[in-house]
Amino acid sequence: MDTPRPLTGITVLDLTQIYNGPYATFLLAAGGASVVKIEPPGGEHLRRRAEGGFVLPFAALNAGKRSLRLDLKTEAGRDILRRLALGADVLVENFAPGVMDRLGLGAAALQAANPRLICAASSGYGSDGPYRDYPAMDLTVQAMAGFMSITGEADGPPLKTGPAVSDFLAGVHLYGAIVTALLERERTGRARSVEVAMLEANVFPLLSAMSLLKPGDPPPARVGNRHGGLSLSPCNVYPCADGHIAIIVGNEGQWHGLLRAFGQQAVGENPRFRTVRERCARMDLVDAMVGEWTAPHPKGRVFEMLLAERVPAAPVRTLDEVAADPHMLARGALERVEHPLYGPITVPHSPLRMGGLPVEAHVPTGALGGDGRAVLAELLGLDDATLDALAAAKVI
Amino acid sequence: MDTPRPLTGITVLDLTQIYNGPYATFLLAAGGASVVKIEPPGGEHLRRRAEGGFVLPFAALNAGKRSLRLDLKTEAGRDILRRLALGADVLVENFAPGVMDRLGLGAAALQAANPRLICAASSGYGSDGPYRDYPAMDLTVQAMAGFMSITGEADGPPLKTGPAVSDFLAGVHLYGAIVTALLERERTGRARSVEVAMLEANVFPLLSAMSLLKPGDPPPARVGNRHGGLSLSPCNVYPCADGHIAIIVGNEGQWHGLLRAFGQQAVGENPRFRTVRERCARMDLVDAMVGEWTAPHPKGRVFEMLLAERVPAAPVRTLDEVAADPHMLARGALERVEHPLYGPITVPHSPLRMGGLPVEAHVPTGALGGDGRAVLAELLGLDDATLDALAAAKVI
Numbered sequence: 001m002d003t004p005r006p007l008t009g010i011t012v013l014d015l016t017q018i019y020n021g022p023y024a025t026f027l028l029a030a031g032g033a034s035v036v037k038i039e040p041p042g043g044e045h046l047r048r049r050a051e052g053g054f055v056l057p058f059a060a061l062n063a064g065k066r067s068l069r070l071d072l073k074t075e076a077g078r079d080i081l082r083r084l085a086l087g088a089d090v091l092v093e094n095f096a097p098g099v100m101d102r103l104g105l106g107a108a109a110l111q112a113a114n115p116r117l118i119c120a121a122s123s124g125y126g127s128d129g130p131y132r133d134y135p136a137m138d139l140t141v142q143a144m145a146g147f148m149s150i151t152g153e154a155d156g157p158p159l160k161t162g163p164a165v166s167d168f169l170a171g172v173h174l175y176g177a178i179v180t181a182l183l184e185r186e187r188t189g190r191a192r193s194v195e196v197a198m199l200e201a202n203v204f205p206l207l208s209a210m211s212l213l214k215p216g217d218p219p220p221a222r223v224g225n226r227h228g229g230l231s232l233s234p235c236n237v238y239p240c241a242d243g244h245i246a247i248i249v250g251n252e253g254q255w256h257g258l259l260r261a262f263g264q265q266a267v268g269e270n271p272r273f274r275t276v277r278e279r280c281a282r283m284d285l286v287d288a289m290v291g292e293w294t295a296p297h298p299k300g301r302v303f304e305m306l307l308a309e310r311v312p313a314a315p316v317r318t319l320d321e322v323a324a325d326p327h328m329l330a331r332g333a334l335e336r337v338e339h340p341l342y343g344p345i346t347v348p349h350s351p352l353r354m355g356g357l358p359v360e361a362h363v364p365t366g367a368l369g370g371d372g373r374a375v376l377a378e379l380l381g382l383d384d385a386t387l388d389a390l391a392a393a394k395v396i
Numbered sequence: 397m398d399t400p401r402p403l404t405g406i407t408v409l410d411l412t413q414i415y416n417g418p419y420a421t422f423l424l425a426a427g428g429a430s431v432v433k434i435e436p437p438g439g440e441h442l443r444r445r446a447e448g449g450f451v452l453p454f455a456a457l458n459a460g461k462r463s464l465r466l467d468l469k470t471e472a473g474r475d476i477l478r479r480l481a482l483g484a485d486v487l488v489e490n491f492a493p494g495v496m497d498r499l500g501l502g503a504a505a506l507q508a509a510n511p512r513l514i515c516a517a518s519s520g521y522g523s524d525g526p527y528r529d530y531p532a533m534d535l536t537v538q539a540m541a542g543f544m545s546i547t548g549e550a551d552g553p554p555l556k557t558g559p560a561v562s563d564f565l566a567g568v569h570l571y572g573a574i575v576t577a578l579l580e581r582e583r584t585g586r587a588r589s590v591e592v593a594m595l596e597a598n599v600f601p602l603l604s605a606m607s608l609l610k611p612g613d614p615p616p617a618r619v620g621n622r623h624g625g626l627s628l629s630p631c632n633v634y635p636c637a638d639g640h641i642a643i644i645v646g647n648e649g650q651w652h653g654l655l656r657a658f659g660q661q662a663v664g665e666n667p668r669f670r671t672v673r674e675r676c677a678r679m680d681l682v683d684a685m686v687g688e689w690t691a692p693h694p695k696g697r698v699f700e701m702l703l704a705e706r707v708p709a710a711p712v713r714t715l716d717e718v719a720a721d722p723h724m725l726a727r728g729a730l731e732r733v734e735h736p737l738y739g740p741i742t743v744p745h746s747p748l749r750m751g752g753l754p755v756e757a758h759v760p761t762g763a764l765g766g767d768g769r770a771v772l773a774e775l776l777g778l779d780d781a782t783l784d785a786l787a788a789a790k791v792i
Contacts, residue, residue: 129726165559205561314540318545331593354580
């Protein structure tokens, strides 16, 4: 018998796809919920990409979920979903707004039949408002949210951030909303629908840059790797023999620490660099000077030198370094597993650490629909003959 | 009487600072929790920056919290914290690992006195492991997590993403962990400590790029605004008369939609551009061609043209456009308020939409310690004479 986890006993119907919704349901599964991943006949979009070699996101995001293939374009398929929803705690989807209603599977209808069901939805812009039907992908939301406008070099074009932050910010907010609703239901008996719009889940990280907006002035420019307000120096990414290092000097003590690290204490006597105000006035010069100090050394060595002087810094790590990170491997945040479909891969575990509980086991994603018969026998009590008929009709 | 919200009746002691922790407790306050923001004598770091003009993050993140000034460097201050913890549901902090233990306020001690207390912590790298004591700020975590290594132009340096995504990804995960623990406590009576490491909260958004890692090959290069795998075209940010537009063509139908939008159907007949494979083989040429089509028009007009043809796209919006977004204002996700300390500002509300509940009211952040006497009278029953003595001794 497994150790009970916080969400053990919660049944989740998971209609989600790609990143946003599947991250929310991954976190639910990691918390102990029983998550049934309901996939269209051809498999979820990301599963199909995994078959093309793009394995890691699908394998990681769908760990701990059971796969049920179900054709919601058939009335028999929709009937099965309705019957599953009668006994479920949560239904999660990230279709475009309106899709579930058009299928006759909207929250109002499902909750009329099961008032304890929490219906959770995420989309680019939410279920109402003028942008409701705008296309939403990580790239377009990064554009609409203003992320791109403040990412990039001062003299270059707006840039996206490489990681799919807009999708995942939405997904973890969706998890938060679902668990909040579960808590309220536990406390009061009332089950709510919850919603997260990707755009809205991306606003708070912009606040520091937004605080630089001045009425009548143009919006803040891009600053490369410098501090948003151009009010700290040195603060940048500097070249090293084998890559780069990020350094942020937040006060005069750290400035002198930096000088000691490179044996440059004499610079501290120079009035042109004595205060942050003076350094910001000649930021290009300061950055060039620090870059000369860092350039001869490997990034790991520079990091050690700065750590010893308590100067905030970090090597710019490449993805192979991150994927083999000894710290996360030691903490069990990353794990090397042998995946039955995809072979040896390194997968991340849930970032939510619950004291006294081991990290959740990595239960690999199975084949498309591989758990369908077991799930329907367990949750709906369907017998073999019925399951055979559904399979023959290509409903499951 | 206000409408009860999901977390009404939950008392949170909030020792957090800057972005990560305060975002978690902001979300708790928006959910209805009673959050006491416990600040050091000089005020939380971000409050001090707000006094220097950097207003928006502090005002937005601390809405709905009551401010108690408390000097934890005094035994009397620590004693008050311990007494508050006896009656609290959650204590949240994002100090460096070990700080709370050194103050004698570690989770084990507090939970021994109040077994129902959930202690929540967030730090850059977590409370154990080899990197535990590394400096952690948004910039350094973006470097360590590999975000920078995949952000930027192919021929340029690694770049940070402008928004403080690493901090806020951690903060919203911390919220999720806290509510998960509250739910478990409600279901089983057991209260756990929870923890989120910023680094770990940043891993999942990297998975698509990580899936491109091949043993023995160099890690994936930066691709500017192109698709990570360089397997889609057109997919980029293109110039417009007044800015830029992001376009991502995911299939042949969208490619023909794009051509129709610009009256360029003839290009669809050209075998050099007929398949995504052909277009990717001459991506520079495709991008230059699309850029010529977009450049004469304002970004809003290009967006309309592409929307009409159902091609995924979005204008690259500047921060002033985002801050005045009619969609978020219409949904109540943004609100213009008159702040008693800072004057007229536009603040975001919680991205967690709970069906049937209005958006939480914006209750402005008060002055440093402004709620201290009321909080201590209410929660500890302290009388005026005791409060006067604590104030005279500069404990509160």
